[in-house]
Structures are given as C-alpha cells and as structure tokens.
Amino acid sequence: MKTVLEERKSSICGNRDRGISCERESVSGAVSQRACVYCGARVVLNPITDAYHIVHGPIGCASYTWDIRGSLTSGADTFRNSFSTDLRETDIVFGGAKKLTAAIDELMEKTKPSPKLIFIFATCIVGVIGDDVDAVCRSAEAKYGIRVIPVKAPGFAGTKSLGYRLACDAIMNLIRPHAKQHKPQKRFGVNILGDFNLAGEMWIIRGYLEQIGVPVISTITGDSSYKTLLQAPSATLNIVQCAGSSAYLAERMESEFGIKSVKVSFFGVEDTVNSLLNIAEALGRQEIMEKAQKFAEEQALQVLPIIEKYKPHLKGKKAAIFVGGGFKAISLIRQFNELGMEAVVVGTQTGKKDEYEVINSLVNSDAIVLDDANPAELERFMTEKQADILVGGVKERPLAYKLGLAFCDHNHERKHPLAGFEGIENFVKEIYTSINSPVWKYA
Amino acid sequence: MLDLTPKEVKERSALRINPCKTCQPVGAMFAALGVAKCMPHSHGSQGCCSYHRMVLSRHFKEPAVASSSSFTEGASVFGGRSNVNTAVKNIFDMYNPDIIAVHTTCLSETIGDDLNSFIMDMELPSDKLVVHCNTPSYVGSHINGFFNMMMGFMNYLTKKSGTTNGKTAVFPGWVNPGDIRELKRIAKLMKTSTVFFPDQSGVLDAPMSNKYEMYPEGGTKIEEIRGLGDSKNLIALGEIISVEPAELLEKKWKVPFTLLPMPIGVAYTDKYVMALRDTTKVEIPEELEAERGRLVDLMLDSAQYTHGKSVAIFGDPDIVIGLVSLALELGMIPKYVITGTPKEEFTRKVEALFKHYDVEGCKAKANTDLFELHQWIKNERVDLMIGSTYGKQIARAEDIPFIRAGFPVIDRYGGPLQPIVGYEGGVRLVEKITNALMDRFDRDSTDEDFELVL
Numbered sequence: 001m002k003t004v005l006e007e008r009k010s011s012i013c014g015n016r017d018r019g020i021s022c023e024r025e026s027v028s029g030a031v032s033q034r035a036c037v038y039c040g041a042r043v044v045l046n047p048i049t050d051a052y053h054i055v056h057g058p059i060g061c062a063s064y065t066w067d068i069r070g071s072l073t074s075g076a077d078t079f080r081n082s083f084s085t086d087l088r089e090t091d092i093v094f095g096g097a098k099k100l101t102a103a104i105d106e107l108m109e110k111t112k113p114s115p116k117l118i119f120i121f122a123t124c125i126v127g128v129i130g131d132d133v134d135a136v137c138r139s140a141e142a143k144y145g146i147r148v149i150p151v152k153a154p155g156f157a158g159t160k161s162l163g164y165r166l167a168c169d170a171i172m173n174l175i176r177p178h179a180k181q182h183k184p185q186k187r188f189g190v191n192i193l194g195d196f197n198l199a200g201e202m203w204i205i206r207g208y209l210e211q212i213g214v215p216v217i218s219t220i221t222g223d224s225s226y227k228t229l230l231q232a233p234s235a236t237l238n239i240v241q242c243a244g245s246s247a248y249l250a251e252r253m254e255s256e257f258g259i260k261s262v263k264v265s266f267f268g269v270e271d272t273v274n275s276l277l278n279i280a281e282a283l284g285r286q287e288i289m290e291k292a293q294k295f296a297e298e299q300a301l302q303v304l305p306i307i308e309k310y311k312p313h314l315k316g317k318k319a320a321i322f323v324g325g326g327f328k329a330i331s332l333i334r335q336f337n338e339l340g341m342e343a344v345v346v347g348t349q350t351g352k353k354d355e356y357e358v359i360n361s362l363v364n365s366d367a368i369v370l371d372d373a374n375p376a377e378l379e380r381f382m383t384e385k386q387a388d389i390l391v392g393g394v395k396e397r398p399l400a401y402k403l404g405l406a407f408c409d410h411n412h413e414r415k416h417p418l419a420g421f422e423g424i425e426n427f428v429k430e431i432y433t434s435i436n437s438p439v440w441k442y443a
Numbered sequence: 444m445l446d447l448t449p450k451e452v453k454e455r456s457a458l459r460i461n462p463c464k465t466c467q468p469v470g471a472m473f474a475a476l477g478v479a480k481c482m483p484h485s486h487g488s489q490g491c492c493s494y495h496r497m498v499l500s501r502h503f504k505e506p507a508v509a510s511s512s513s514f515t516e517g518a519s520v521f522g523g524r525s526n527v528n529t530a531v532k533n534i535f536d537m538y539n540p541d542i543i544a545v546h547t548t549c550l551s552e553t554i555g556d557d558l559n560s561f562i563m564d565m566e567l568p569s570d571k572l573v574v575h576c577n578t579p580s581y582v583g584s585h586i587n588g589f590f591n592m593m594m595g596f597m598n599y600l601t602k603k604s605g606t607t608n609g610k611t612a613v614f615p616g617w618v619n620p621g622d623i624r625e626l627k628r629i630a631k632l633m634k635t636s637t638v639f640f641p642d643q644s645g646v647l648d649a650p651m652s653n654k655y656e657m658y659p660e661g662g663t664k665i666e667e668i669r670g671l672g673d674s675k676n677l678i679a680l681g682e683i684i685s686v687e688p689a690e691l692l693e694k695k696w697k698v699p700f701t702l703l704p705m706p707i708g709v710a711y712t713d714k715y716v717m718a719l720r721d722t723t724k725v726e727i728p729e730e731l732e733a734e735r736g737r738l739v740d741l742m743l744d745s746a747q748y749t750h751g752k753s754v755a756i757f758g759d760p761d762i763v764i765g766l767v768s769l770a771l772e773l774g775m776i777p778k779y780v781i782t783g784t785p786k787e788e789f790t791r792k793v794e795a796l797f798k799h800y801d802v803e804g805c806k807a808k809a810n811t812d813l814f815e816l817h818q819w820i821k822n823e824r825v826d827l828m829i830g831s832t833y834g835k836q837i838a839r840a841e842d843i844p845f846i847r848a849g850f851p852v853i854d855r856y857g858g859p860l861q862p863i864v865g866y867e868g869g870v871r872l873v874e875k876i877t878n879a880l881m882d883r884f885d886r887d888s889t890d891e892d893f894e895l896v897l
Binding site for chain 1: 444445446447449453455456457458459460461462464465466468484487488489490491492493495496497498500501503504506507508509510511512513514516517518519526527529530531532533534538548549550553555579580581582584592604649651652653654655657668759763783814833875
C-alpha cells in the first residue's frame with residue numbers, strides 16, 4: 001500500500017528539496033482534511049453576533065455549521081442559531097428563489113427586534129438550479145430597508161481560501177455603502193482583523209491594545225456586530241491576525257479607505273512581543289511605543305518562569321503541526337522552539353507559497369513540510385519522524401491518540417485561549433498534560 | 444441563551460431554524476463505515492466529506508475515514524465522471540480498501556451524474572468492488588442516506604445460492620457500537636446465529652493499540668452481505684429506518700422479515716427477544732429473564748421520582764419512538780415528541796403510543812425543528828429533555844434537566860461505547876433519567892428539605 005500518491009509528491013517536501021506545490025485543488029480520491037468554499041466564507045462571517053446567517057441550500061450545510069466555533073460574544077447570540085431554507089426536491093425542480101424570499105419574509109415578520117443584517121449563503125446547487133440570489137437580496141433590501149448580503153459560495157468553486165475572500169467581499173459590501181454615505185471622520189485607533197474571538201482571544205488582544213493606549217475601533221469579525229463593523233472605515237490602522245482569511249480584506253480596506261495594515265500573530269512570546277511593538281511602530285506615536293515596550297517586557301517576564309518551569313519536561317520532544325493557515329504554523333514552530341521542542345512535521349490546509357518559504361527557513365533541514373495533507377501521510381511522517389505530539393484540529397485528534405501521540409487542539413474547538421501571554425501558559429500546560437497523561441502508561 | 448426565540452408560535456413554511464436532522468450523505472457514510480475494509484466515498488465537493496467526517500469524529504471520538512471526488516468548477520459543468528474515475532483509482536492505489544462505497548451529494552445529483560454507468564464502465568482490479576447509492580441531500584434526511592446506502596450494497600452484492608445459510612440477518616438501524624454489541628449479546632444468549640448489517644462495532648469504537656488502522660477490525664464482511672439473500676430470516680430494527688432495506692431483501696430474495704421498533708425499554712426489548720425465540724425456538728435463558736427482572740425492579744424502585752414527570756424527546760425517528768415507549772413505561776408524560784426527518788409514519792407511531800398508554804395533551808410532530816420545540820416548551824415547560832447535543836441550548840435557556848441520547852452527541856464522552864437498547868440499555872437509561880430528575884430535586888431543595896436518603 002502506497003501512502004503517497006504520485007500527484008501529491010510535489011505537495012510534500014522533505015530534505016533539501018524545498019519547492020512546494022500549494023494553493024491547488026485537492027486530488028480526487030484523497031482523504032483530504034480540507035473543507036470547501038462555503039465553509040471558508042461561513043467561518044469568517046459567523047462571529048458577527050447579531051447577523052442572521054441564512055444558508056440557502058439543502059439542510060446539511062446549515063446543520064454542520066451550527067454553532068461549531070467557539071466564537072464568544074459579549075452582545076447578541078443570534079449567530080448561535082441555525083437558519084436555512086432547507087431546500088427540497090420540488091425547489092430543485094422549480095427553483096429555490098421563491099423559498100428564499102419567503103424565508104426572509106418569515107424571518108422579518110416574526111422576529112423581534114427586527115433583523116438589521118442578513119447574510120444569504122448560497123451553497124453548491126443554488127447556482128446550478130439558476131436561483132438569482134442577488135435579485136432576491138436586492139428586493140429584500142428595498143422591501144425592508146435593511147442589509148441583505150449575498151454570499152455565493154458553492155463548495156466546488158475552489159478551496160476554503162476562496163470562501164475567505166468571498167466573506168471579505170461581503171464585509172466590504174456591508175461597510176462600503178455606509179462609508180460612502182456618511183464619510184466617517186478618521187479616528188486614532190485600530191481594527192482587529194482575522195480574529196474570531198475563539199475562547200475569548202480577541203478580548204485578550206483588545207485588552208493589551210487598550211493598556212498601551214491604542215483604542216480598538218472595530219473587530220472583524222470576532223465579537224462584532226452590525227453597528228461596530230460600520231465603524232471600521234474610520235480606523236487609522238488594521239492589524240491582521242489570521243492573514244489567510246483577512247489579508248485580502250486589509251488590502252481592500254487600504255485601497256478604498258486608505259487604512260494601512262500590519263500583520264500580527266499573538267501566539268508565543270516572541271510573536272506576541274513583536275506584534276505589539278510592530279503595532280506601536282506602525283501607529284508612529286512615541287508614547288505608545290514606550291508603553292508597548294514596557295508592557296511587553298513586563299508581560300514577557302511574567303510568563304518566562306512558566307516556560308522555564310515546563311521546559312525541562314518538554315525539551316527535546318518532537319512536534320507535528322497540522323493547521324489551517326501557514327501563518328499560524330509559523331507561530332507554532334517558533335513557540336515550540338521557545339520550549340526547546342522541535343517541529344518535525346509541518347502541514348497546512350491552505351498555506352501560501354511565501355508562508356511555506358518562512359516555514360522552511362524555521363525548521364530543521366530534515367523536517368517534512370506538506371500542503372493539504374491527509375491522514376495516511378500524516379501517519380506515515382509522524383511515525384517516521386517519531387513525533388511526540390500533534391497540534392491540529394478536530395479530525396486529527398483521534399488519529400493522534402490512535403498513534404499513541406499527545407495532542408493539542410489549536411483549532412476552533414479549543415476551550416481556553418492560546419493567544420497572548422495568558423495563552424502561552426494554557427498552551428504550555430496543554431502540551432505538558434497531554435504528553436504526560438498517566439493514561440499513556442496503559443496504552 | 445437563545446434570546447430570540449419568541450413564545451408565540453407561527454407557522455413557517457420556508458425558514459428552517461435550528462434543525463433536528465441533517466442531510467442524506469452523512470447517513471450513507473456512517474452506514475458504509477459499518478462494512479469491513481470499506482472506504483466511503485463522497486461524490487461531490489470536498490466540504491461535504493469534510494463535514495461528515497467531522498460530525499462522525501465528534502460523536503464517536505474516533506477517526507472517520509472517507510474520501511471525496513473533490514468537485515471543481517469544471518466537474519460541475521461537465522459532470523463528475525472523470526473525478527470519480529480518478530478517485531477510485533487513487534483510493535485503491537493508496538488506501539487499498541476491499542470495496543469503495545460511493546454516495547452522491549446534492550451537487551452530483553443536480554447535475555445528473557449517472558453513477559450506475561460510471562461504475563459499470565470502470566476497470567477495476569479483479570478482487571476489488573465499487574458500489575453506490577443515490578443520496579440527494581434535498582430528499583428525506585440522514586436517515587434516508589443510511590438506508591439508501593444499505594440498499595446500495597444489497598443491490599450490488601446480494602445473491603441467492605438456492606440453499607439457506609441458516610443465519611438470521613439483523614438490521615440494527617442507526618445505533619451506536621455499544622448498542623450493536625448488546626444486540627449481538629442478546630442474540631447469542633438466544634442461540635441465534637446472526638449477521639449484522641451494517642455493523643460499526645469495532646470500527647467506530649476501535650480499541651487503543653498504539654497503531655492507526657485505517658480499517659479497524661470490524662464491520663460486516665463483503666461475503667456476509669453477499670449471503671444476505673441466503674438468510675433464513677431477517678429481523679429489521681427500526682420501523683422507519685429499516686423498512687425499505689427489509690422490503691428490498693424480501694422482494695429480491697424472498698427472505699421473510701420481522702420489522703420491529705428499536706428495542707428500547709421493556710416492551711420493545713421483549714419484542715426483539717421474542718423474534719429471536721421465534722427464529723430459534725429456544726427457551727429464553729434465565730440469564731436474560733433475570734436481566735429483564737432487574738430492569739423492572741429498578742423501574743419500580745425509582746418510579747416515585749419518574750411517574751407523572753413530563754419529558755420532551757427529540758432526534759431520529761426510531762430512537763425517539765423507542766425512548767417514548769420507555770418513558771411511557773415509567774409513567775412519564777412524553778409531552779413533546781419531534782423529529783426533523785420528514786416521515787409522517789413517525790407521527791402516527793408516536794400518537795399510537797400515546798393512545799396505547801392513554802396519555803393526553805401530548806404532541807408529536809415530524810419534519811419540524813428545535814426552534815419550534817423550544818417555542819412549545821416556552822408555552823408549557825417540561826421536567827426533562829432527552830435528545831442529541833443540539834438540545835443543550837434550550838435546556839440551558841429554560842433551565843431543564845437534559846439527558847443526551849441519539850445522534851449526534853458531540854459534547855460528552857463514552858456514550859457510543861454503551862447501549863441504550865436491550866434490558867441493560869434500559870437500566871442505563873432509567874438510571875440516567877432518575878439521576879437527572881433527582882439531581883434537580885436536590886438542587887432545588889431548600890436546606891430544611893435536603894436529605895441524605897432519597
């Protein structure tokens with residue numbers, strides 16, 4: 001039994017061969033861990049807490065994405081419900097546009113307070129059966145005087161990355177007309193892009209920024225709302241956390257609202273400190289720079305003992321990383337390095353070419369780097385490289401355990417924040433407890 | 444929590460809120476995982492496959508392996524023939540299953556891919572098989588997907604040799620591995636030689652071995668599926684999920700079947716045991732009698748806490764019908780009983796139970812959602828809720844004790860390893876129900892009413 005398909009060989013790098021083939025469709029028949037265009041669009045828009053996310057399509061796509069991400073809210077919990085048109089056979093034959101219109105009407109008639117923002121996610125078959133989703137949205141906007149934004153995200157149209165892009169377009173579609181009409185006054189402050197407030201991480205970052213004197217104007221999309229999103233154009237700087245999903249939005253906001261952006265990552269001491277300093281520098285105010293430096297130093301000093309405490313137990317252990325985006329993989333490699341651990345297998349679902357270049361510069365020359373890996377490949381390389389722990393998402397957890405590997409969930413099921421200085425302690429503890437679970441003795 | 448659910452119920456015809464069902468393909472994938480050395484294959488976009496694997500992984504806490512045709516824009520225009528051809532070649536090359544079980548998705552159904560002819564034209568390695576079934580996501584629910592996949596296997600594989608193999612086929616329906624083990628144990632006690640189809644025990648509760656097996660030991664063997672046509676008889680569990688596969692086997696190969704409700708609670712487990720007795724003509728062993736006796740004993744012991752309590756039960760039709768039956772045996776009032784699966788037979792069966800046990804003021808509804816259930820509860824609350832994890836938000840919003848049963852349970856551990864069927868499963872459920880009610884009783888007691896002995 002082969003574990004690597006011929007077509008996949010160029011998506012895997014080992015040893016000195018470092019040109020990776022990425023940003024491609026998955027190979028038919030592979031047990032890919034990837035999701036689809038709809039999934040990408042949904043996860044980015046989902047944390048908008050007071051939006052009504054209606055999935056236009058058969059029921060599955062709505063049910064699988066119902067409250068699946070631990071995006072925390074300080075306001076409405078509308079987004080934690082699942083809305084869909086649940087298309088049936090007759091709708092497929094005669095078209096589903098009528099049902100979509102009716103669904104919007106039912107929502108508008110029966111919901112108090114009245115919805116202000118609806119996203120319509122059109123899934124795989126909607127385009128195929130010829131529903132004019134744009135027209136339905138336009139007439140609903142006219143009828144109710146609210147925003148009804150189409151997100152045409154057929155699963156087959158590309159990878160999850162395309163879905164991210166569609167979500168970013170939908171956000172622009174939401175904020176641009178408002179900005180055009182109201183010409184917002186520029187205010188000193190930042191938008192946080194690409195943080196979805198998993199386990200409250202966005203709140204942590206927001207707290208840091210406030211402590212160094214940087215007001216947060218809008219968050220996209222963690223713990224956001226219709227009202228807060230509309231504020232975004234008045235910010236002076238965008239800080240981009242999950243670049244995979246939001247770099248494109250930052251580009252568009254720069255060209256249309258003149259907001260510069262800085263890429264950040266708040267995973268690990270090194271990246272967190274650097275990110276705070278980079279934000280301060282980008283804002284160009286001396287007092288903030290000083291505050292940031294002082295704050296970062298203090299905080300880093302506080303977490304160093306924690307790292308030192310666990311380091312002896314973790315030093316020399318080998319980690320395998322399999323996450324969605326490349327930027328997060330980079331942070332994780334650095335974080336393992338801080339702990340004296342070594343990343344021996346690194347894979348992403350949708351990493352970009354430049355990210356793979358950075359990854360290759362951070363790992364040892366014999367590490368394995370893969371794009372869009374599948375369980376068989378992960379198994380082979382983790383075994384070959386004798387990894388002790390896998391960092392991944394829901395589908396990888398049982399695989400790791402079956403192989404006798406420890407596991408850390410660094411995806412949307414994480415139950416405690418892994419970002420910022422607080423997150424470092426959680427991360428280190430999780431790695432430590434998983435590797436040292438007494439249950440391994442019986443396995 | 445769920446602040447927007449209004450008390451006032453208005454009829455909805457287009458908007459589904461908080462579903463109590465999902466789409467066909469995940470049922471097909473789950474069924475196919477119950478066949479030995481089988482790779483379930485999703486013929487559609489890769490998101491489908493990914494979502495289905497995710498929900499199965501979350502429920503069973505196990506890897507759930509399946510492949511995808513990974514449709515692209517081109518495939519959606521020109522059809523998915525080349526995708527499935529490449530996929531099948533790659534799967535046999537790389538993952539080496541004995542059989543690939545293809546199911547369709549809304550996309551491949553809508554563009555009209557003809558899997559029959561695609562598969563007929565494939566050149567397969569001599570000892571390998573490909574079967575398929577149609578699972579349009581816009582028809583029925585995941586329950587349909589499950590039985591459609593069963594029928595897909597049977598259409599392709601079953602044969603009749605002319606001589607009976609003396610075995611009793613059992614269709615266990617959509618249950619957990621722990622349930623299948625229990626059903627098998629009872630059949631063994633009844634000295635019945637059985638073939639369970641499908642059979643996820645061993646596959647989706649594989650023991651820890653420090654080795655990852657893509658196809659863990661377990662599942663109905665291909666030979667066993669082939670031999671279904673030679674079965675002496677069939678016991679089909681789940682009057683809704685198993686009726687079509689049972690009828691197919693009868694029509695195709697004249698295998699007589701007994702269609703039974705899911706053996707949950709005393710009366711329905713009795714039916715299963717009696718059907719086994721009718722098959723083998725053996726006396727019911729003392730061991731099983733004693734199990735039944737212990738369950739009834741427990742029900743009596745705890746009756747003062749369960750009798751007259753109202754309960755909302757939701758989930759998949761056959762599991763729900765079984766749970767309703769058990770609740771009624773305990774003297775509980777199954778006030779609201781729903782499923783998202785559009786099968787009116789469900790409503791009739793549940794209403795018949797209401798009538799049989801002479802309870803009033805109870806509602807049963809198929810093809811509805813948890814939003815409506817929540818509205819009903821807001822109008823008149825219940826003492827207990829039983830169902831999948833998706834009831835959790837309602838239970839919290841309304842502060843109602845909640846027991847998890849059915850599919851999916853994605854926020855608790857250990858459930859799939861244990862049965863809810865059979866007398867033993869009955870003991871487990873009665874303990875859960877009583878404990879949930881008594882924990883609540885203790886919580887709500889004032890200090891002067893709070894007692895050690897209950």
